[in-house]
């Protein structure tokens with residue numbers, strides 16, 4: 001269980017990007033986005049093509065929906081479901097998080113271990129092995 005950030009921070013900044021390592025050792029980017037008074041965590045990649053939602057400037061959102069920057073499909077920030085455009089009838093893969101009563105958000109997914117805050121390239125590129133998080 002790794003402490004990520006707080007609900008307040010996600011609501012203030014609009015979204016919060018971090019990188020995990022999955023059970024196969026592959027790195028994935030995950031986004032926290034506001035959902036009502038809480039937050040949800042989704043893989044930072046459109047279900048239509050390999051397009052990131054957050055490309056380094058936060059997740060584009062409107063009226064509680066994530067906007068795919070490539071073709072404009074809208075995904076519900078609470079359910080991850082898309083009912084429109086190129087990505088219609090798909091749902092974003094979710095990542096398990098737990099929100100403590102004080103608003104702290106923890107990563108609690110058995111298949112994802114925390115690597116660092118920010119995207120995969122933020123530590124020098126996908127092939128970099130220089131970054132060690134303690």
Ligand code: FES
Pocket residue numbers: 046047048049050051068069070071072073085086087
């Ligand atoms: S890549 Fe997202 S809708 Fe096409």
